[in-house]
Amino acid sequence: MINIVLADDHVLVRDGIKALLEDQSGLMVVDEASNGKEALEIVAKNKPDVLIIDIRMPEMNGIEAVAEINKRHKDVRTLMLSMHDSEEYVVKSIKAGADGYLLKGASKEEFLKAVNKVASGGKYFTGDVSSIIMNNFVSGNTVSFEDSKPAVKELSVKLTKRERQVLSLVLELKNNKDIAEELKISKRTAEVHRFNLMKKLEATNLQELTIKANEYQLV
Structure with a gap:
């Protein structure tokens, strides 16, 4: 175990x-x-x-x-x-x-x-x-860091293929059940993908998610 x-x-x-x-x-x-x-x-x-x-x-x-x-x-x-x-x-x-x-x-x-x-x-x-x-x-080619904390925000956002699919459906106002059925995944998986999208794009609601998606040219 x-x-x-x-x-x-x-x-x-x-x-x-x-x-x-x-x-x-x-x-x-x-x-x-x-x-x-x-x-x-x-x-x-x-x-x-x-x-x-x-x-x-x-x-x-x-x-x-x-x-x-x-x-x-x-x-x-x-x-x-x-x-x-x-x-x-x-x-x-x-x-x-x-x-x-x-x-x-x-x-x-x-x-x-x-x-x-x-x-x-x-x-x-x-x-x-x-x-x-x-x-x-x-080979010893290390990266130089200013401090020990991760960067606050990256210049670009990278999404997986599945996350892009979920994002597209979220912006179509589909709920988690609909997304799960369309992508043939579990509802829990759809929820996790939606949550990860919100976190990656630093959005707290659908309006902010839409703005960020357009800003990063993800749709």
């Missing part, structure tokens, strides 16, 4: 990940955290096999938390789960000691593959960033 701790400041995201993980035999979510400091306390208490942690959280961000966990609990494997695929974030995560880096838009199959790979002692870095970032890191 692989014991897992989840750390993300959004309950909906944690619920979706937990449901996905516990639907698989051999995986168990033993506890959850809503920020980096809480993650440190919970890891110290539970000694999980794997910590799955978001980057941008209050109190202490995921990269800072992973750096501390790598110092205090070297047996705990860490998987960064982020919506950002920038070189800066990935290299900072590697330098902090993360064992993997996965995008929130990853498929169910890739997500489970990453968790099992990290839990078994391997490394997993998602898609296009893996070869570029790892090659740069191994």
Whole structure:
């Protein structure tokens, strides 16, 4: 049994990940955290096999938390789960000691593959960033950072193919049930995609989402 701790400041995201993980035999979510400091306390208490942690959280961000966990609990494997695929974030995560880096838009199959790979002692870095970032890191071509905190906002927003499909339907005023039926996914998955879109575009309602989608030329 692989014991897992989840750390993300959004309950909906944690619920979706937990449901996905516990639907698989051999995986168990033993506890959850809503920020980096809480993650440190919970890891110290539970000694999980794997910590799955978001980057941008209050109190202490995921990269800072992973750096501390790598110092205090070297047996705990860490998987960064982020919506950002920038070189800066990935290299900072590697330098902090993360064992993997996965995008929130990853498929169910890739997500489970990453968790099992990290839990078994391997490394997993998602898609296009893996070869570029790892090659740069191994060769010593590191990125310079002004501080230890992630950038507040990126100049562009990158969405997965599925997120673009969901966004298009959301802007057509479709509800989660309709989106799930049209894309042949579960209602919970549709809810998670909608939530991730709102977070990526830093929107709090449909009007703001529409404005941001047009601003970033996503539709």
